[in-house]
Amino acid sequence: MEEGIPLTDEDREPWLQAIIDWMDERLAAGESGVITCSALKRVYRERLLRGRQAAKMIFLEVSADVLAERLGNRPGHFFPERLLNSQLSILEPPTSDEDRVQIVLSEDGTERTASQVIATIWLAGEPIPDATPVPGVF
Numbered sequence: 001m002e003e004g005i006p007l008t009d010e011d012r013e014p015w016l017q018a019i020i021d022w023m024d025e026r027l028a029a030g031e032s033g034v035i036t037c038s039a040l041k042r043v044y045r046e047r048l049l050r051g052r053q054a055a056k057m058i059f060l061e062v063s064a065d066v067l068a069e070r071l072g073n074r075p076g077h078f079f080p081e082r083l084l085n086s087q088l089s090i091l092e093p094p095t096s097d098e099d100r101v102q103i104v105l106s107e108d109g110t111e112r113t114a115s116q117v118i119a120t121i122w123l124a125g126e127p128i129p130d131a132t133p134v135p136g137v138f
Contacts, residue, residue, distance in 0.1 A: 012044070015037075016044060016047060016048070019035055019037060019048060020047070020048065022035065023035070023048070023052060023055060024052075027052060027054060027055075038087070039057070039059075040087060040090055040091045040092065041090060041091075041092045042092045042094070042095075042098065045057060045059075045094065045098060045101055046098075049100055049101075055100070056100055056102065056121065057100060057101045057102070058101075058102050058103075058104050058117050058120060058121070059093070059094050059101050059102065059103050059104070060104055060106040060113065060117075061093070061103050061104065061105050061106060062105075062106040062107055063107065064084070064088055066106075066107055067084055067088075068084055071084060102120045104116045104117055104120055
């Protein structure tokens with residue numbers, strides 16, 4: 001990606017497997033964890049969640065314009081702005097039948113997005129503990 005060449009499914013395979021291995025290690029140890037990744041395709045999301053009932057996924061929905069603006073504000077980042085369209089062209093937004101994938105609108109900046117993600121993870125009305133891990137939340 002640093003060289004401006006879009007990744008293929010084959011390129012993503014070791015990355016997906018590494019995430020799956022990490023998730024399975026956490027689950028086996030009874031630990032919780034958080035992973036950030038770009039599971040752009042439904043098949044990636046299905047693979048990450050398959051057999052991991054405790055796992056949840058948050059999909060950050062954001063417009064192409066906001067993404068381009070954010071990339072433009074990250075000089076020197078490994079992901080060049082010119083690859084954005086290649087990512088958006090393969091994006092398969094979650095559908096209503098992906099019941100463990102929750103969508104959070106991420107147009108308003110990091111603080112609001114983080115608040116929305118936290119609120120989505122915990123049940124409404126349940127207090128959010130200070131730095132207490134939530135079992136099975138990835």
